[in-house]
Amino acid sequence: MIKAVTGTKDILPAEIPGWKYLESVVERIFRSFNYKEIRTPVFEETGLFARGIGEETDIVGKEMYTFIDRSETSITLKPEMTASVVRAYIEHSLGKQQQLNKLYYLSPMFRQERPQAGRQRQFHQFGCEALGSASPLLDAEIIIVAFSILKELGLKDIKVKLNSLGVPSSRENYKKILREFLKGSVKKLSEDSRKRYDANILRIFDSKIECDQEVMKDAPLLLDFIDEESKNDFELVKTLLTQSGIPFEVDPRLVRGLDYYTKTTFEIVSGKVGAQSALCGGGRYDLLIEQLGGVPAPGVGFAAGMERILLACENERTLNLPPESIDIYIIKLDKELTAAAFQTVLELRKSRLTAELDYLDRSVKAQMREANKLNARFVLFVGGDEYKSGKLNLKNMSTGEQRLFGMNDFQQIVQLIKM
Numbered sequence: 001m002i003k004a005v006t007g008t009k010d011i012l013p014a015e016i017p018g019w020k021y022l023e024s025v026v027e028r029i030f031r032s033f034n035y036k037e038i039r040t041p042v043f044e045e046t047g048l049f050a051r052g053i054g055e056e057t058d059i060v061g062k063e064m065y066t067f068i069d070r071s072e073t074s075i076t077l078k079p080e081m082t083a084s085v086v087r088a089y090i091e092h093s094l095g096k097q098q099q100l101n102k103l104y105y106l107s108p109m110f111r112q113e114r115p116q117a118g119r120q121r122q123f124h125q126f127g128c129e130a131l132g133s134a135s136p137l138l139d140a141e142i143i144i145v146a147f148s149i150l151k152e153l154g155l156k157d158i159k160v161k162l163n164s165l166g167v168p169s170s171r172e173n174y175k176k177i178l179r180e181f182l183k184g185s186v187k188k189l190s191e192d193s194r195k196r197y198d199a200n201i202l203r204i205f206d207s208k209i210e211c212d213q214e215v216m217k218d219a220p221l222l223l224d225f226i227d228e229e230s231k232n233d234f235e236l237v238k239t240l241l242t243q244s245g246i247p248f249e250v251d252p253r254l255v256r257g258l259d260y261y262t263k264t265t266f267e268i269v270s271g272k273v274g275a276q277s278a279l280c281g282g283g284r285y286d287l288l289i290e291q292l293g294g295v296p297a298p299g300v301g302f303a304a305g306m307e308r309i310l311l312a313c314e315n316e317r318t319l320n321l322p323p324e325s326i327d328i329y330i331i332k333l334d335k336e337l338t339a340a341a342f343q344t345v346l347e348l349r350k351s352r353l354t355a356e357l358d359y360l361d362r363s364v365k366a367q368m369r370e371a372n373k374l375n376a377r378f379v380l381f382v383g384g385d386e387y388k389s390g391k392l393n394l395k396n397m398s399t400g401e402q403r404l405f406g407m408n409d410f411q412q413i414v415q416l417i418k419m
């Protein structure tokens, strides 16, 4: 039998309330900060991600789902949203309509990584990009948004890690210093880190391998070498976060896995989801819009992994959602009234109630059992002597109270249920 592809997951009906709740919190908080939703296609031309994220990153080098389509175009399923949002911003000249565009999104993403708890090949992100302003207020704002969402979900075991990567010129200068520091120890590094020494030296900080960590423990830190402007911006971001009551720690070893960052970067990690602990990550990318062919403009944003957040909520037992229920279940007492019961349930649905009836020709007892299983707040009996005398019997399932209504009192039934 054919199963779901490795690293992909079905989200079954029982899990949907958790997803919907998360989505509702995300949308409510983004709207309160005046972010507007954007939706972009699931696939893009491969070059967008190669140029945007960086050829030397793990995402572009190893993880993208790329194929040649029937018109010989190289297509990639999006591994992240920032490049796509920037592409859309440039393509539709959004910066001309208003200087600052604050955009948010929820979308599936695709990366061919080794699946494990909290890591899938199709996963979902929500996130935002604020395009057109270099103000550190926005750096602080997006961290506050991310933190507020996680707090609203009840998560407690979370930590904000903050760093600044400076501007490319100070970073290039620092890379030379780091290369010099590592020169004599390259042989002690893992094979992956040896490759990174030439291709993407900062990423050696990301290695979890002991021999790499041993070499890197005394390494000079980029934060000590960043330019004056980045330093001042970083100070302001820290002040704004402190003022807003957001606990954070500066982590000068935090390097992100995408090449476009400048200045502020951050991650929020959970202590409750195992090795893949980053619930979200982001930062500033003041050169990306220009790099992708747009009129130069700064940007800042973050994205969060929804599966990981739901896993953290489950492990911290924060989502105590009420069990799902329906408004009313129709119990058909006589087989001949099948068509009448069907009309009744349709009328109730037209009145915007969640109404259900039996499709399996079940006995009255089994229908009652089904109504209980569905957590029906009311049941309506169609049939029996009452029906013959022109009445419908409505039962309130939590109080057990029953009331008779005339066939023409339909709206009264609806009002009562909606109360």
Ligand code: HAM
Pocket: 079, 080, 081, 082, 111, 113, 118, 119, 120, 121, 123, 124, 125, 127, 128, 129, 257, 258, 278, 279, 280, 281, 282, 283, 284, 300, 301, 302, 303, 304, 305, 306, 307, 308
């Ligand atoms: P990222 O750090 O690659 O950043 O991904 C953001 C979040 O997506 C991660 O913290 C994690 O929660 C989730 N995530 C990533 N890969 C997987 C996976 N294979 N399975 C499950 N969850 C995953 C970005 O994507 C940037 N675009 C963020 C950004 C926006 N920077 C600026 N603006």
